[in-house]
Amino acid sequence: MARAQCSCGALTLTLPEASRQVVVCHCLDCQRRSGGPFGVGAFYPAEPITISGDQREFTRSAASGGKVHNFFCPNCGSTVYWKADNLPGFIGVAVGALADPQYPAPSRSIFEQAKHHWVQIDGVAERFQQGSAKK
Numbered sequence: 001m002a003r004a005q006c007s008c009g010a011l012t013l014t015l016p017e018a019s020r021q022v023v024v025c026h027c028l029d030c031q032r033r034s035g036g037p038f039g040v041g042a043f044y045p046a047e048p049i050t051i052s053g054d055q056r057e058f059t060r061s062a063a064s065g066g067k068v069h070n071f072f073c074p075n076c077g078s079t080v081y082w083k084a085d086n087l088p089g090f091i092g093v094a095v096g097a098l099a100d101p102q103y104p105a106p107s108r109s110i111f112e113q114a115k116h117h118w119v120q121i122d123g124v125a126e127r128f129q130q131g132s133a134k135k
Contacts, residue, residue: 004097006073011053027111041092
């Protein structure tokens with residue numbers, strides 16, 4: 001079992017195990033959401049996840065034409081997870097919310113067209129200039 005949480009610990013997710021699908025996203029929306037040059041998400045089937053604590057939702061339009069629903073703590077503002085219309089049945093969890101330096105590295109890098117020129121992530125098996133429709 002893994003546990004993701006916001007900065008203050010009020011919003012938590014209990015996850016069944018490490019995800020097999022970890023994605024680094026360089027899109028401008030993920031840069032803005034994370035406050036860094038990219039966002040890293042671990043994708044899980046939604047059903048076995050337990051979510052506890054108060055949360056707020058911010059919905060934005062995605063490059064795919066669908067919507068992305070970001071869920072964050074109303075106390076500290078940390079985004080802990082999100083749901084994308086084009087990935088029904090899955091939840092993206094911010095890898096930083098897991099606070100586990102041994103968490104698996106990303107296997108996919110998307111929206112590299114917006115990647116900062118100085119960012120280099122080794123070991124990524126799949127790279128896409130835009131998004132990827134794969135799960």
